[in-house]
Amino acid sequence: MKNNTTALKKLFYLWGRSQVPIKQTVRISRIDNLIIFLICILISIISSYKLLLISPLNISDIFSWLLTFTEVLVGSGILILVSRKENPTISSRQIIFIISLLLAVQSSKLALASTISPLSLIIPPALIIAQGMGSITALSWVSIASISWPEPAFAINNNLFFILLVCASVVSVLGGKIRSRAQLLQVSIFVPIGSFLGQWILIGKDKISLIDNEEFVFANGDLFSDALLLAIVMLFTILFIPIFESIFGLLTKARLLELADKEKPLIRRLSLEAPGTFEHTLLICGLAEEATRMIGGDIDLIKTGALYHDVGKLHAPNWFIENQNGSKNPHDEIDDPIKSAEVLQAHVDEGLKYARKNRLPKPIADFIPEHQGTLKMGYFFHKAKEKNIKINENDFRYNGPIPQSKETAILMLADGCEAALRAMNINASDKEALEIISKIIYSRQKDGQLDDSNLSKGEIFLIKRAFLNVWKRIRHRRIQYPTNKNNTFS
Numbered sequence: 001m002k003n004n005t006t007a008l009k010k011l012f013y014l015w016g017r018s019q020v021p022i023k024q025t026v027r028i029s030r031i032d033n034l035i036i037f038l039i040c041i042l043i044s045i046i047s048s049y050k051l052l053l054i055s056p057l058n059i060s061d062i063f064s065w066l067l068t069f070t071e072v073l074v075g076s077g078i079l080i081l082v083s084r085k086e087n088p089t090i091s092s093r094q095i096i097f098i099i100s101l102l103l104a105v106q107s108s109k110l111a112l113a114s115t116i117s118p119l120s121l122i123i124p125p126a127l128i129i130a131q132g133m134g135s136i137t138a139l140s141w142v143s144i145a146s147i148s149w150p151e152p153a154f155a156i157n158n159n160l161f162f163i164l165l166v167c168a169s170v171v172s173v174l175g176g177k178i179r180s181r182a183q184l185l186q187v188s189i190f191v192p193i194g195s196f197l198g199q200w201i202l203i204g205k206d207k208i209s210l211i212d213n214e215e216f217v218f219a220n221g222d223l224f225s226d227a228l229l230l231a232i233v234m235l236f237t238i239l240f241i242p243i244f245e246s247i248f249g250l251l252t253k254a255r256l257l258e259l260a261d262k263e264k265p266l267i268r269r270l271s272l273e274a275p276g277t278f279e280h281t282l283l284i285c286g287l288a289e290e291a292t293r294m295i296g297g298d299i300d301l302i303k304t305g306a307l308y309h310d311v312g313k314l315h316a317p318n319w320f321i322e323n324q325n326g327s328k329n330p331h332d333e334i335d336d337p338i339k340s341a342e343v344l345q346a347h348v349d350e351g352l353k354y355a356r357k358n359r360l361p362k363p364i365a366d367f368i369p370e371h372q373g374t375l376k377m378g379y380f381f382h383k384a385k386e387k388n389i390k391i392n393e394n395d396f397r398y399n400g401p402i403p404q405s406k407e408t409a410i411l412m413l414a415d416g417c418e419a420a421l422r423a424m425n426i427n428a429s430d431k432e433a434l435e436i437i438s439k440i441i442y443s444r445q446k447d448g449q450l451d452d453s454n455l456s457k458g459e460i461f462l463i464k465r466a467f468l469n470v471w472k473r474i475r476h477r478r479i480q481y482p483t484n485k486n487n488t489f490s
């Protein structure tokens with residue numbers, strides 16, 4: 001009995017822990033909520049109204065209509081909850097996009113279900129959702145789209161239903177992991193081949209017709225044309241994904257990797273106009289990537305976010321020490337700590353402007369303000385105090401917000417440790433490096449900067465170890481190998 005109670009307690013504890021959000025969810029405005037609700041009602045009506053067209057209508061028909069209507073409405077609600085749970089930063093535009101896809105599929109089922117294979121209706125949208133919102137959202141979308149059929153007269157073959165579920169699940173799971181457009185192309189070729197073989201084995205090869213030109217594409221049950229149509233629709237979907245990315249702000253893995261390309265104009269500008277900041281950025285990428293790998297976070301997201309975190313420094317590169325390269329420090333010339341603090345804050349504000357101009361997706365733009373959080377600009381704050389200027393401490397703090405995700409919090413910590421690690425003596429021991437890292441991280445923690453990030457103590461420990469590992473790598477790179485004039489390495 002006691003064992004059971006302990007097991008139950010453990011279970012409740014694990015459940016409680018699993019409910020901690022990874023990131024604060026974005027609030028949705030009332031008008032958007034209303035639009036989303038109306039679309040859900042429309043989906044439920046489309047999915048169920050045919051049940052009311054039976055004559056004579058009796059109570060059991062009305063009851064079964066009500067059941068279907070409620071089932072689809074609740075299903076749509078669950079889909080929205082799952083998508084918000086998987087993507088806490090999901091915008092109302094993206095939720096509207098997901099449920100509009102459901103609406104489009106339900107309407108197409110009414111219009112085309114008797115002529116087009118359900119595979120071509122359900123699998124391509126699942127690919128878009130998996131790419132943009134993740135596998136779990138895609139799987140929930142697939143389950144609602146496959147279970148609810150608005151046309152009661154159209155009975156989907158059990159084997160076909162099984163193949164549909166398998167193919168759509170494969171696409172949903174792979175779609176969430178795919179990291180390049182080439183892999184997308186492979187999926188859009190291999191899934192139709194798989195569905196073709198599956199139907200051939202389960203439904204029968206007698207329905208295959210390769211040269212029946214008249215009904216080549218649209219004939220229902222014609223396995224070859226079904227698979228061909230699926231491949232064509234999936235290829236078109238891939239062509240349209242970049243358009244959806246830009247209209248609905250979807251952040252696919254492929255888009256993340258494209259943004260991480262150092263030949264992107266904004267990054268090229270950073271390397272040419274603010275070379276010091278660019279070097280700092282590259283080192284931070286290394287630190288943040290290692291730490292994110294250690295805690296199992298989103299490596300592609302942090303690599304790209306880190307690359308853009310300080311692009312705002314492009315507005316005045318020489319005001320930042322890493323770009324001064326021995327030349328005069330403009331902050332000394334103006335000798336006004338309040339103005340200097342404004343210049344520092346401007347690197348965040350201008351960064352957000354660059355992000356908007358270059359259409360950076362929101363999760364990437366979030367790294368710009370959150371890497372600075374509400375940190376105090378200590379140097380200028382003390383300078384102002386020395387000058388006895390009447391000051392408010394908040395004037396010397398960044399505007400925030402503090403990091404809202406594990407990834408932006410890691411970037412803040414990497415940003416803090418980078419300069420200290422770079423400045424460290426090459427002969428410093430691991431213990432000394434770890435002490436410095438711990439001191440910087442502790443100061444951020446004490447200042448409340450990590451409060452919204454949900455980083456656990458264990459994860460902070462792992463982050464420290466990861467930073468230390470990168471420091472060891474840097475030190476190794478900086479050790480000069482002894483050269484011998486007579487030594488030829490060729």
Ligand SMILES: [Fe+2]
Binds near residue numbers: 309310372
């Ligand atoms: Fe910064």
Ligand SMILES: [Fe+2]
Binds near residue numbers: 280309310415
């Ligand atoms: Fe930075």
